[in-house]
Structure formats: structure tokens, C-alpha cells
């Protein structure tokens with residue numbers, strides 16, 4: 137079958153228009169036989185970055201494993217909106233773990249599959265674990281670090297919306313400084329979340345020297361698909377950390393999810409890169425660093441920075457964090473220095 141060459145710049149959307157491209161260049165979602173691993177009908181908020189990220193990530197993992205995938209899912213928005221008993225949106229073997237033990241449950245599944253293979257099972261079934269930033273960076277961190285350290289054959293995906301959204305927008309250790317949450321209110325001399333706390337889990341994952349670590353956002357879904365595909369090429373522990381804006385918790389319009397995620401990347405506040413065995417191998421370069429204010433201003437969780445007296449010093453401290461990422465990961469010239 138021959139394909140019409142694409143003669144114009146625009147190659148279309150992620151779905152129908154992609155069919156103009158040669159098959160190897162099309163996104164997983166553009167394929168007629170995409171897996172629809174998380175199907176329509178779930179109850180995520182309109183514009184939920186987590187729902188979008190999960191759809192692309194798990195479908196890409198399904199594609200990479202020819203549909204031979206088992207998924208363990210921590211408690212959190214993704215689990216709650218997709219599986220209100222007795223319904224489910226998932227169209228793959230899927231297990232709800234506790235809030236804090238997803239990595240351990242996935243490890244157990246991977247161990248059982250290993251035994252089955254030793255007993256002659258021919259199908260190579262792989263395991264993915266997924267959870268929110270709270271389930272990953274806080275309560276599930278011990279199990280996850282153990283999974284990394286043992287190099288268990290699991291791909292762990294963290295959907296980072298920077299707070300405990302499912303239970304009413306409380307702070308997690310991935311909540312950025314100055315952001316307002318239900319437990320870091322915009323009151324007092326230093327409104328919002330404090331500076332100097334929290335953790336960037338991709339760097340901690342890299343410190344375990346696991347085969348593959350990557351970050352991504354829902355603004356570049358092709359990059360996300362490619363990273364999931366790449367992750368599935370490795371045996372052992374792998375980690376992908378996806379920034380997924382949450383319209384409810386961040387106070388953004390539903391139709392702004394992609395733009396906000398893109399601004400996180402283009403300002404440098406969220407570095408997008410991939411690493412193998414603890415070394416950064418590639419970064420997604422930013423064309424020109426946008427001021428961090430462009431990312432902060434549309435989000436109501438930062439509204440207290442832009443009141444009658446703009447908090448210029450706080451904004452400057454956030455800009456410094458973005459600048460540090462740009463330098464550390466070489467985001468302007470496409471490679472770590």
C-alpha cells in the first residue's frame with residue numbers, strides 16, 4: 137500500500153490527521169486499533185491531565201508489549217475516577233493496591249511472572265505500576281526505592297499533579313514552593329508552600345542507577361509515547377515521571393491543561409529529559425526560556441503572588457529555580473553541561 141507524501145507543514149492532530157504519515161511515524165493514539173486501555177466513561181474532571189497522561193502512557197506500553205501487560209494502580213484520583221465499584225474503565229488486567237504499596241504489589245506480580253516463565257510459560261508478560269505524586273513521592277516511597285534497588289522488572293509511572301488531589305488538594309512532597317493548597321494556605325508572612333522542602337523524584341530514581349528514568353509532560357504526547365516505548369526496551373526497574381496539570385487543584389481552565397504543561401517545560405520550571413543508568417542521555421530543549429511568571433499567572437494556586445502588591449521577591453525565587461534547571465540540565469542547548 138502506498139502513502140501520499142505529506143506536502144504541507146501541518147501533519148494533523150494526534151488522531152485522524154496522523155494517518156497521513158507513514159505508519160512508523162504515527163502516534164499510538166492515531167491507530168485505528170489503539171488499545172483504549174482506559175476507556176471513555178470515567179469520571180475525571182474535564183481537562184484532567186492525569187487521565188490524558190494515563191491514556192497515552194498505558195496505551196503506548198500496551199503497544200510495546202503487544203497487549204501483554206498487567207497494571208498495578210495506587211489509590212488516588214486515577215484509581216477513583218476510573219473504577220467506581222462495580223464499574224471500571226480499564227481494558228487490561230488491572231489491580232488496585234493500597235495508597236502506599238503499589239511498587240511492592242507490582243514487584244510481586246513481576247516475581248510471579250518470573251517463576252511462571254521458569255516453569256515454561258512462553259508469553260512474556262510485563263508489569264507497569266502507576267500512582268500519583270503523593271502515592272509515589274510520599275507514602276509509597278519506601279516500596280518504590282526497594283523496587284529500584286532490587287532492579288525489579290517493573291515500569292513505574294508517576295502522574296505528578298503536585299498535590300493530594302483526590303482527598304481535597306493537600307500538599308505533597310512534590311508540591312512546588314509558594315503554591316497554595318488546602319494545607320499550605322495563602323495566608324501569613326510566607327503564603328503558600330514553603331521554599332527549601334520537597335523532592336524531585338526523577339533525580340532520586342537516577343541515584344539508584346536503574347536502567348531508565350525519564351520525565352515528560354502532557355504537552356508533548358509523542359515524546360511521552362516514545363519514552364514509554366523506550367522504557368519497555370529495558371529489563372529491570374524503570375521510572376517515568378509525568379507532569380499532569382490538575383484544573384481543579386491548580387485553579388486553571390479545563391482547556392488550558394496542555395498550554396500550562398507546555399509553559400512548565402518552556403520556562404524550565406519542569407525539566408524534560410531521559411537518563412540511562414544514572415546518566416542524563418537527552419533533554420527536550422526549550423527554544424527560548426519564557427519568564428516563569430507566564431506559567432504562574434494563569435494558575436489560581438499562585439494568585440496571591442499577583443495581588444495588589446505583587447510578590448516580586450517570591451516570583452524571583454521561583455525564577456531562580458527555573459534558571460537552575462536550565463543550567464543543570466542544559467535545557468537551552470539541548471544537553472546537560
Ligand SMILES: Cc1ncc(C[n+]2csc(CCOP(=O)(O)OP(=O)(O)O)c2C)c(N)n1
Nearest residue numbers: 211212213235268269270271299300301302
Ligand atoms: C494509608 C492511606 N492514607 C491516606 C489515604 C487517603 N488518600 C487516598 S488518595 C490520597 C491522595 C492521593 O494523592 P496522589 O497520590 O498525589 O494522587 P492524586 O489524587 O493527586 O492523583 C489520600 C491521602 C489512603 N487511601 N490510605
Ligand code: SF4
Nearest residue numbers: 180181184213382384
Ligand atoms: S481533581 Fe485533578 S487529578 Fe483529580 S480528576 Fe480532577 S483534574 Fe484530575
Ligand SMILES: [Mg+2]
Nearest residue numbers: 268269297299
Ligand atoms: Mg497528586
